[in-house]
Amino acid sequence: MTRNIVFNVLDIRRGTTVDGPGLRTSIYLAGCTHACPGCHNPDSWDFKGGVTMTLDEIMEVIDDEDFNVTLTGGDPLMHPHTLPALIHAIKERGKSVWLYTGYTIEQIEADPLLAEAVTEVDTIVDGPFITTLRDPDLLFRGSSNQRIIDMHERHHLHI
Numbered sequence: 308m309t310r311n312i313v314f315n316v317l318d319i320r321r322g323t324t325v326d327g328p329g330l331r332t333s334i335y336l337a338g339c340t341h342a343c344p345g346c347h348n349p350d351s352w353d354f355k356g357g358v359t360m361t362l363d364e365i366m367e368v369i370d371d372e373d374f375n376v377t378l379t380g381g382d383p384l385m386h387p388h389t390l391p392a393l394i395h396a397i398k399e400r401g402k403s404v405w406l407y408t409g410y411t412i413e414q415i416e417a418d419p420l421l422a423e424a425v426t427e428v429d430t431i432v433d434g435p436f437i438t439t440l441r442d443p444d445l446l447f448r449g450s451s452n453q454r455i456i457d458m459h460e461r462h463h464l465h466i
């Protein structure tokens with residue numbers, strides 16, 4: 308039944324190197340309400356954007372490649388009821404999951420629904436994009452307020 312869950316997908320990039328370590332399959336899920344000034348992609352805010360794909364269809368693409376997976380958008384955590392099933396399916400394949408979100412880790416941990424949604428995530432890149440803190444030299448993130456958080460060790464990775 309969970310296999311019939313539908314997501315609005317803006318894009319899927321295979322073998323990208325900019326959304327986490329190594330070659331990854333990046334899934335861009337539509338929808339975001341953070342409205343960060345200077346957002347790299349305001350078109351991603353529309354929850355009805357992109358194309359609809361079932362969980363199985365997304366997994367077919369992921370299974371096509373021997374890559375770990377990054378979930379981004381938009382903000383994947385705008386879908387806390389459906390996202391865990393996708394994360395679980397990816398983890399069942401033994402792949403690591405990086406998650407980009409405009410929420411801070413403190414906001415996630417303070418919200419039971421969001422906290423539950425990230426229980427199987429390996430790494431979170433957190434926080435809104437802040438134009439004044441933009442730094443093109445940062446690896447895997449846009450502004451210096453954003454942190455790369457190892458969810459197993461609960462510490463910030465300084466990479």
Ligand code: SF4
Pocket residue numbers: 339340341342343346347348349351380381382408409434435436
């Ligand atoms: S969280 Fe990301 S997608 Fe959402 S407004 Fe901010 S930069 Fe844009």
